[in-house]
């Protein structure tokens with residue numbers, strides 16, 4: 001979409017707008033937004049954490065992505081590690097850039113913004129590979145990640161806070177380029 005620009009995002013300053021996009025895209029209620037807010041702000045204090053936004057000409061945020069270098073002591077990593085160890089894929093946890101969130105406003109989906117956001121963010125990562133978790137269903141997100149070269153490192157991963165199982169995926173960097 002020509003009128004939407006992908007570029008650096010001061011996510012700490014625009015966290016409420018970002019969570020409003022996430023609420024629409026992923027489905028979050030007010031209580032869940034309240035829980036996510038301090039988590040996002042804490043993530044942004046991690047050295048190497050970076051965010052990009054997709055912004056309309058009028059300055060409205062319609063998509064965002066952020067991630068951080070993985071550290072086996074971070075909560076997310078401690079939850080997924082036993083699953084990856086069992087699958088023999090836990091080496092992916094080292095020297096990895098983790099995609100923590102990627103969301104595009106429903107009215108702007110399927111115009112290539114998701115790919116532009118995650119590709120631009122990971123292109124600037126010094127790490128050799130990227131990892132993430134996604135709900136373990138055949139969702140648009142899973143389709144997008146696979147097309148970019150992510151494959152399953154573990155499935156059926158249960159986070160204490162989430163009722164549904166997740167898949168952990170990993171891809172070498174730079175991500176595969178899509179022909180549109």
Ligand SMILES: CC(C)(COP(=O)(O)OP(=O)(O)OC[C@H]1O[C@@H](n2cnc3c(N)ncnc32)[C@H](O)[C@@H]1OP(=O)(O)O)[C@@H](O)C(=O)NCCC(=O)NCCS
Nearest residue numbers: 025102103104109110111112113114115134140141143144
């Ligand atoms: C996942 C998400 C970020 C994708 O954003 P997007 O801007 O619509 O994605 P793109 O337009 O860049 O899509 C790129 C490719 O991903 C795949 N894809 C995206 N949406 C899809 C869908 N609804 N069904 C099947 N494949 C899909 C396609 O291969 C697509 O390429 P194509 O359009 O040439 O076929 C968006 O659907 C979203 O915000 N979903 C809800 C939140 C979410 O699940 N976030 C991920 C959390 S892990």
